[in-house]
Amino acid sequence: MDQTTSSLEIKAGSGDINALYAELAGAFEEFKATNDQRLKDIEKRGAADGLLEGKLDRLNQVLDGQKSALERAAIDRARPALDGVVSGQPDGYKDAFSAYVKRGEEKALSVGVNADGGYVVPSETETEITRLLAAVSPIRAIAGVRQVSGSVYKRAVSVSGPAVGWVGETDARPITDSQPLVELSYPTMELYAMPAATSAFLEDAAVDVGQWIADEVNAAFAAQETTAFVTGNGVKKPTGFLASTTVAESSWAWGKLGYIASGADGALPTSNASDVLVDLVYALKAGYRQNASWVMNRQTQGALRKLKDADGNYLWQPAASAEGKARFMGFDLVEAEDMPNIDSDALSIAFGDFKRGYLIVDRQGVSILRDPFSAKPYVLFYTTKRVGGGVADFDAIKLLKFAAS
Template structure:
């Protein structure tokens, strides 16, 4: 294609549901990626020819890159739909006693059965305390969907507790050891150094509304309805908090801890490597800074490590090649799997910051060992038929906390010089 030809249009489908089959969506995604590689190679060839990249070629690369992001979201949406239960109840097991009582409360506001269960076991919650706990089946379903929608929760450790605060001792350094001869004296060694970490749980809420027609429709599974209503709201709020929450009435995100250069790292701070360029990757050998970030992590953590970045950062890194001309970013091997960057899975978290001067838009680490999500047992629902007539509001709350539990396990890439 010469500089005066307009690039051929790339036919894409949106993530709004145009795709009907997951296999078709993944096939189109792979086809688009091949088009992206060809166009980006053409752009790089123009740059190497010292003529400068043609504007039309650059626009084509950016358009295909956006199409890749859009098709990836379509694949994720279809994969999530396959996980959801069907609307009816045919063939499903009979509801538990608590679930039947909770459904009567949801549909008619009749809490007599729930009160009778309170008399049998005080673990179900009480209306005068601000609502009733949802059945275990509903709570489990909400937990499953949150792990799918919330990217950090999906790769972090998740602990369920019954108290308001989880206190966890962590061994910063082990006991001193040494070699001795068979008959030599054994002097007393230093004890291990322990740090006590505290993870308070904070209240997260949503307030879905339902019409009387919805509540009276017996075919509608209210457990499924309330799960689908609150899942996106909960996932969006906690996803942002796990990344950058300040710890004030919300979990503390891993980007909110003190950050230091890797050479000055110490316990309680998150280490970072540098790109060496303010607000950008190096013009040459950009992959070297990614390699430095990988090997800033100790070998024991690299086995289960993930990259974490947002869509815009991923689009910039997708264009990078190694010394042999191979793209560093590779598409998922199958629907539902993650893209790979230099052999490690890449998790897309939109709450990560964009590339900018002194920003840290890229994280790398074993988040299963590095970040802890704390869920307090129980999701509570309070039925409110009065505040927004003719709608019935369902004030739904859960308590969740989070924070870094191992500061050795997460490293950042800072787009700066110091």
């Protein structure tokens, strides 16, 4: 490993958000210079120096690591305190919840007791879990989110506007056709986590129980949610957008997601590779494009990071500020590791307005059941929430399929 990339990797561990942002910008400048030299070698000799290829791969890894570190630092910076009293919440409720978690006490509790002996998480902690999920679950951060009180959320969608017609001042006004409606249904499924702690840990007066549960549960929930929102089959889990029926954009119809073919099996075209990405952008209607995002995994992002436009400008750009997102062709880029790698017939890139295109349904309440018996000396916390999800507008998301046609 050369000295430049080694030092960059060491710096990537820094927790200061402004320092991380500066390091990311510097790493990208080094990446561009290295890739420019690689392209010159290809033009001059027909092949790139192997050392340059290796350095470029390491710089790609450094950029990914620094981008992840920057996102984690932004999450930590935005994390709210949990010790404030929420309006409308009894003052003693959080104390009672803390007592339940630490010692199993349920004396004088008048709210939040489930019939099965569980305990509904106080709203401070519930809000924190939801906020953390939005921050670390990339699909939840860009999708539409609706909280419901029932087990199934249904909505009617008009797949075309009302029929209208032109008439003269004295012409008869015939009855127009009714607009066709379809019903979309989003059942909520149970998602659970079961963190464990020793009694000594729980009895430590310095432990913020609400924060501990939020942190422990968040990691488990976020990973499972993101996978389901991308590839879930709808069986005991949400239906992911990639589980939808897909068709070529020229044959698009409601109930299916349209795709643009890359023109090469398992790859971008060898010449004018960015043209197909421009086609994907403009496959989306203007009303959706203004709020659109790219969704892809880290490997795909690394491949696109090398692309330039006709003027020699890189299409991938780091975030414009420490709290911002990387952008590609002027649109926010969201990294979701559950998206498939570039491969034959893979749907590796999604582009769309996910706020309108994908709906996440959260049933109100996160419940905890304390179990001090099953895994002594550990106390288990069976934590559950109910989540559903599915495509809400099949015209708001387009895909790039790495296929010849």
